[in-house]
Amino acid sequence: MRYKVLILLFALIGFPHVALANSPNVTIVYSSTSNDVPPEIYKLDALVSRFSEDIHILRDTEVTETSFKKTSHLFYFGLNAATIPASTRKLINESNAALYGIGFNANQLRAFEKIDVTRIQGVSKFYQERTNTSLTFALADTVFSVNHQMKNVHARIAQKDKEYPTIIQLNEHFYSGIYNLLNRSSLLFADSLYDFFKEEAKPEHLGYIRLEDVNPSTDPKLLEKTGNYLLDRNIPVLLAVIPVYVDPDSGQAIHFNDRPKLLNVIKNLEKRGASVIAHGYTHQYRSSETGEGFEFWDVENNQPVLTPSDEQSIILKPEETFSNTKDYNTYLRDVLEGEASYIQSKLTKSVHELVSLGLHPLAFEAPHYTMSHSGYQLTATYFSNVFGQIQWSNTEWEVMGTTPYVSKPSLLHGMTLYPETIGYVRTDLPRPVEEMRRARDELLIVRESMIGGFYHPYIGMEHLADLVDMMESTPGFQWLDLRDQDEWVRTEDVSIQASNGTISLQDNRSPLWSQLELNMPNSFLEKSLWALVIITFTAVLMFLTYTLYLRTQRKKRLFKERG
Numbered sequence: 001m002r003y004k005v006l007i008l009l010f011a012l013i014g015f016p017h018v019a020l021a022n023s024p025n026v027t028i029v030y031s032s033t034s035n036d037v038p039p040e041i042y043k044l045d046a047l048v049s050r051f052s053e054d055i056h057i058l059r060d061t062e063v064t065e066t067s068f069k070k071t072s073h074l075f076y077f078g079l080n081a082a083t084i085p086a087s088t089r090k091l092i093n094e095s096n097a098a099l100y101g102i103g104f105n106a107n108q109l110r111a112f113e114k115i116d117v118t119r120i121q122g123v124s125k126f127y128q129e130r131t132n133t134s135l136t137f138a139l140a141d142t143v144f145s146v147n148h149q150m151k152n153v154h155a156r157i158a159q160k161d162k163e164y165p166t167i168i169q170l171n172e173h174f175y176s177g178i179y180n181l182l183n184r185s186s187l188l189f190a191d192s193l194y195d196f197f198k199e200e201a202k203p204e205h206l207g208y209i210r211l212e213d214v215n216p217s218t219d220p221k222l223l224e225k226t227g228n229y230l231l232d233r234n235i236p237v238l239l240a241v242i243p244v245y246v247d248p249d250s251g252q253a254i255h256f257n258d259r260p261k262l263l264n265v266i267k268n269l270e271k272r273g274a275s276v277i278a279h280g281y282t283h284q285y286r287s288s289e290t291g292e293g294f295e296f297w298d299v300e301n302n303q304p305v306l307t308p309s310d311e312q313s314i315i316l317k318p319e320e321t322f323s324n325t326k327d328y329n330t331y332l333r334d335v336l337e338g339e340a341s342y343i344q345s346k347l348t349k350s351v352h353e354l355v356s357l358g359l360h361p362l363a364f365e366a367p368h369y370t371m372s373h374s375g376y377q378l379t380a381t382y383f384s385n386v387f388g389q390i391q392w393s394n395t396e397w398e399v400m401g402t403t404p405y406v407s408k409p410s411l412l413h414g415m416t417l418y419p420e421t422i423g424y425v426r427t428d429l430p431r432p433v434e435e436m437r438r439a440r441d442e443l444l445i446v447r448e449s450m451i452g453g454f455y456h457p458y459i460g461m462e463h464l465a466d467l468v469d470m471m472e473s474t475p476g477f478q479w480l481d482l483r484d485q486d487e488w489v490r491t492e493d494v495s496i497q498a499s500n501g502t503i504s505l506q507d508n509r510s511p512l513w514s515q516l517e518l519n520m521p522n523s524f525l526e527k528s529l530w531a532l533v534i535i536t537f538t539a540v541l542m543f544l545t546y547t548l549y550l551r552t553q554r555k556k557r558l559f560k561e562r563g
């Protein structure tokens with residue numbers, strides 16, 4: 001008995017240490033001229049999030065004596081040529097952490113003082129040592145080559161028939177001359193992290209296909225055909241569903257309740273094993289069309305959506321127009337409240353409507369993958385995971401991308417990112433599946449990379465079998481089943497939880513009210529007709545009551561007269 005107590009005590013005391021030891025403590029120090037955290041740093045954080053739940057980001061001027069106290073893995077990322085502050089340099093040199101230098105300035109640090117780097121433009125040919133793979137990327141890159149006879153090289157570049165090291169290892173320290181982490185060549189950097197963190201990788205590539213933009217205007221026959229084809233091949237297909245279609249010309253909203261045949265198809269696919277992703281509520285803003293428009297980014301003004309579609313736009317004032325940061329932050333907090341209530345309303349409506357229809361959303365996908373950083377934070381209270389890509393920049397929607405493997409970027413505040421990595425079947429290309437195969441082949445240089453793509457059901461069966469064959473030919477390929485991933489979706493009243501292949505739903509809304517809401521009239525015409533019906537009905541009722549009243553009065557009078 002005493003031993004048991006001792007063992008229990010030991011386990012209790014020992015457990016937190018074990019947990020900490022499993023997740024490396026990472027600090028990212030960066031040098032940049034930008035005022036905000038640069039998108040490249042968010043990308044680095046996202047790549048590292050595969051290996052650590054404990055990541056701290058510091059500008060080179062913010063490092064203090066205690067910054068690296070618990071750090072086991074330290075990154076220094078120079079985004080431009082600069083002198084690292086002397087105190088920061090000293091603290092990095094004195095740290096016992098394994099160090100990974102990226103880009104500029106790294107040879108100011110003791111670990112890399114012996115290396116000499118040269119910046120080379122127009123590099124498109126790369127070579128990965130581990131897999132003995134040569135790669136040519138479509139877009140040329142600017143990288144640093146390391147001019148030193150290195151024994152331990154992870155990646156090289158090829159330039160004018162000569163090869164130069166670009167990712168190297170010196171004992172436990174690494175240096176990457178690939179520093180445009182938003183570019184395709186960052187795949188080589190992403191893979192090197194497995195060696196830096198000494199992480200064993202599963203010999204496996206998870207993959208998925210999303211049937212994209214399923215909305216009330218979708219052709220039920222094509223959706224049924226494509227969905228059933230994938231399920232027949234034992235593929236746990238994902239359906240990115242938009243609950244409302246808004247016609248850009250009439251402004252009329254069509255719901256799935258107006259399309260019972262289509263709704264039946266979706267319900268049957270879900271019953272057979274498909275998982276539903278909430279792909280926004282209308283997938284549009286103002287006068288744009290569902291599926292085409294952006295919903296969580298005001299593209300016209302390139303800023304977060306601050307007001308509902310039917311209200312006057314607020315144009316975000318730049319920080320320069322404020323005399324101090326405090327005033328600017330107060331202003332920002334005020335206008336972002338508008339964004340918060342917009343997002344809350346859209347996400348709640350999306351989840352509630354899907355659930356009222358009898359569906360069980362398990363994930364979120366932002367239309368065109370765009371959303372502000374405050375938006376992601378709010379979305380994390382509704383969803384445990386996101387599909388697609390991330391908007392790395394909080395000011396430019398086009399600065400977006402993804403990690404090659406499943407990750408948990410700090411930007412997503414706890415949400416898991418299931419990356420879309422191979423694009424989609426583009427019917428404007430002569431051989432769309434070949435394009436996707438090329439992207440897949442590039443991804444194979446990254447251990448555990450995810451092979452995620454999407455397909456528009458309106459294409460029909462053309463290309464679908466080819467796409468599946470191509471994906472399943474990936475070595476170590478496994479289909480991702482979202483129902484096995486412990487994912488959840490929550491609003492104040494509704495909660496959906498997936499676990500071990502089953503989905504549980506808790507709906508605290510009154511069933512009558514949720515059905516009423518679902519069947520509410522939508523268009524102006526419908527609303528006007530309903531109003532007319534109610535007015536007529538009330539008038540008739542009043543007339544009848546009055547007639548009855550008059551009759552009883554007359555009877556009474558007659559009675560009195562006779563009496």
Ligand SMILES: [Zn+2]
Pocket residue numbers: 212213279283291367368
């Ligand atoms: Zn979409």
